[in-house]
Amino acid sequence: MDLRMLPTGAMTALTTSWLDEQIEQFRSIPEIAGLEQMVRNAHEQLLKVDEPDRADEARRKISAQEAEVDRQHDRLLRTIWNRLSAEIDWFETIYPKGRHKHDTLVQIRDRLLPEGLAWNLRSYLEESGNALKAVESLSDPDKALLQSIAVGEESVLDTVHRWAKAADELGDLERRKAMLTNMQVDAPNEYEARLAWMRAANAVLYMLDLTSADPLVVEIIRKPVLEAVAAANRREAARENAQAEVETEDASPA
Numbered sequence: 001m002d003l004r005m006l007p008t009g010a011m012t013a014l015t016t017s018w019l020d021e022q023i024e025q026f027r028s029i030p031e032i033a034g035l036e037q038m039v040r041n042a043h044e045q046l047l048k049v050d051e052p053d054r055a056d057e058a059r060r061k062i063s064a065q066e067a068e069v070d071r072q073h074d075r076l077l078r079t080i081w082n083r084l085s086a087e088i089d090w091f092e093t094i095y096p097k098g099r100h101k102h103d104t105l106v107q108i109r110d111r112l113l114p115e116g117l118a119w120n121l122r123s124y125l126e127e128s129g130n131a132l133k134a135v136e137s138l139s140d141p142d143k144a145l146l147q148s149i150a151v152g153e154e155s156v157l158d159t160v161h162r163w164a165k166a167a168d169e170l171g172d173l174e175r176r177k178a179m180l181t182n183m184q185v186d187a188p189n190e191y192e193a194r195l196a197w198m199r200a201a202n203a204v205l206y207m208l209d210l211t212s213a214d215p216l217v218v219e220i221i222r223k224p225v226l227e228a229v230a231a232a233n234r235r236e237a238a239r240e241n242a243q244a245e246v247e248t249e250d251a252s253p254a
Helices: 008-019 023-028 036-047 051-092 099-111 116-122 122-135 140-147 157-183 191-211 214-251
Strands: none
Touching: 008 023, 008 036, 008 191, 008 214, 023 036, 023 214, 036 140, 036 191, 051 099, 051 116, 051 157, 099 140, 116 122, 122 157, 140 157, 191 214
């Protein structure tokens, strides 16, 4: 039986069964009971092969989340800047009557976004920290003024709070991604892990051929492996047949 045909996922699934729902049957066969630790070590070694891939996949998912939240963050930032700028320009048209609100809004806008629209070019962590400081800098009169200015279906103050929330989420996502990036995984080489697994599985299968234990119990342990190898062989044969047909079609005259 050629266990090399098995994909890594099938290998771990088989020994998961041995070490979980089939563990009592496994231990009931004297010839293989002593192999449990060998199987467990090989199984755990093979599981570690996938850990870096899982970390990479988690980072990719976080990056996708960041991209979506960042788009929302930047839209909100532009809304705040443009709406306050429009109010500032309007109050300038009624100078000096509108001087107080004009000057106050300039101070609030520049305190919230001291670099203007370029504020969204900072790193996610910087954006997160900047938004938090900006919102904390607002006094009660500042908030009341922003609450009185409508934008869309809410007030500018509501938009500021949504912008800060998006920035905070960006910071949280970036910190989670950094933790995954810095995570050190002592993963074995996949070839070595698969080889260790095959040694353990072959030892179990060999001893099952020698045991006088209950044949039904033996089949519970052995049959899933036989079926998995047979399925892998069928997939490989189908792949080779499909490839042969493609090659035949390519070689046929037009």
